[in-house]
Amino acid sequence: MRPVVLCFSGLDPSGGAGLQADIEAIGQAGAHAAVACTAITVQNSQQVIGFEACAATLVEAQATTVLDDLPVRVIKSGMLGTIDNIAMLTRLFAERIIADGTPFVLDPVLVANSGGSLGDEQTLVAAFRKLLPYATLITPNTHELRALSGEQDLHIGAQKLCAQGTHAVLVKTSHDFDSGDIEQYLYVQGEMIHQSTLSRLDGEFHGSGCSLASFIAGRLALGDALTAAVIAADHWITQTLIAADAPHPDDAKAQLIPNRFVKITAST
Template sequence: MAQQRIPVVMTFAGNDPTGGAGIQADIETIASMGCHAAPVVTALTVQDTRNVISFDEVAATLVIEQARAVLEDMPVAAFKLGMLGSIENIEAIHTLLTDYPQVPVVLDPIIAAGGGTGLSDTAMREAMVSLLFPLTTILTPNSQEARRFASEADTLDACGQELLSMGCDFVLITGAHENSPHVENRFYGSMRHLETFTWERLPHSYHGSGCTLASSIAGLLAQGVEPFVAVHEAQEYTWESLKHGYRLGMGQHHPNRLFWARGEEEA
C-alpha cells in the first residue's frame, strides 16, 4: 500500500524564544492541520510574553539558501509569511515566490508586536505592498494593520476593498482589536465583502494568535481546501486554541495549539 504524502507548508517567520509566536507557533499549527512544517527563520528576536525587546534579521542570502535547499528536495504545497525582518528579505522572498506561482501564499502582514514594538517601517510596508501583496492568496491583517496599509479608507469594508485592489486574491481582516462585544472577522474577495464571521470574545490577550490563524489557513490550503472553507475552519481552530490557552509568564496568554491532543476527560 502506497504511503500517503503529507503536504509540506513552508513558513517564513522569526524565532520567538517564549514559544508563543513566530516559528514555533507556525510549526505547532501546521502539524495540527495534518501537514509538515518547513520553517525558514527570517529573524532572531529577544522577547518575553509582554513585548519584543529587540531583534536581528537573518541575512537575505541565508533566508533564500534555507528555502531553496528545501524546495529542491521536497514539494511545498503552501507558503506562509510572517515576520520578514528586512526589505532585503522581502525582495528575496518575492523572487522566490515568483518561481512557484501555483503554490498558495498566506501573508500575515506584521507591523508590530502585541506589546507595541515596531517590527516593520514604512519602507518595509511599501515593499510588502508592491512585491508580496500581488502574489498573496489570502492576506490576514488585524484591523489596525488593515488601516495602516489602507490609510485612505474610512471604514473596514473600504480597507478590505483597497487591500484587494493591491493585488491580493482574498483578505481576512480580524476584529479582536475593535471595541465590540463580539469579535467580527471580515472576509473579502472578488472585489466585494463575502462574509462576516462572528466569534465570542475571550477574556484575555494572546501571544501568537495571528500566527496561529495564518498558519492554519496555509495548512488547510495545502490540503486542497478551498479558500472560503479554509478561512472558516482556521478561525474555528484558532478560537479553540485561544479558549484552551494558558498564561506562562507575566504578559499575554499562550494559545494551546495542541488542545486537540488531550483526552476528553483532561479537556
C-alpha cells in the same frame, strides 16, 4: 508525505508566536511545516526587546533548499523584518514560485503582538505593497490593514488591497478592543463572500494571529477551499484560546499563550 507548508518566520524564544506557532498550527491542521528563519528575536511572552534579522541571502538559501527537496503546496510568511527580506520573497515569487501557482498566505507583521517594533513601519509598508499581488490570502490585523491600505474603514481597506492585486483579505476586528464581539469578513477579489462573529474572550493572546494564518495555510495545503479553511481555522483558534496557558496567572493584563495542542471538539 503530508503536504508541506513553507513558512518564512522569525524565532520567538518564548514559543508563543513566530516559527514555533507556525510549526504547531500547521501540524494541527494536518500538514507538515518547513521553516525558513527570517530573524532571531529577543522576546518573552509579554514584550519584544530586540531582534536581529537574518540576511536575505541566507533566508533565500533556506527556502530554495526546501523547495528543491519537499512537495511544497503552500507558502506562508509572517515576520519578515527587513525590506531586504520582503524584496527577496517578492523576487522569489516573481522568478520561481508564481509559475507553480503555489498559494501564498501573507500575514503582514508590522508590529509584534506584544508591542515591539520590528522595523520602520512606513518602509515595511512600501515593501509589502510590492508583495501583495502574489498573495492568495492576506490576514492583517486592523492596524496592519489600515497601514497597508491607507484607509480607516476596514471594508474599504480590504477592497483596496484586492484592487492592488491581493486575491483575498481576511478582515479581523480582534485588535479593536472596544468593538464587542470579534467580526470577521472574508473578501475575495473585492467581494465579501463570508462573514462570521466570534465571541471575544477575556485577555490578550500572544501568537494568535500567526497561529490562525498558519492553520489556514495548513488546511489549504490539504486541499480545502479558502472559505472552508477559514471556517475550520476559526473553530480551531477559538478552542486554543479558551485553553490558553497563563505565564503570569496573577496578572490580569498579561498575555496568554494559545494551547495549540488542546483536543478539539467537533464544530456544531
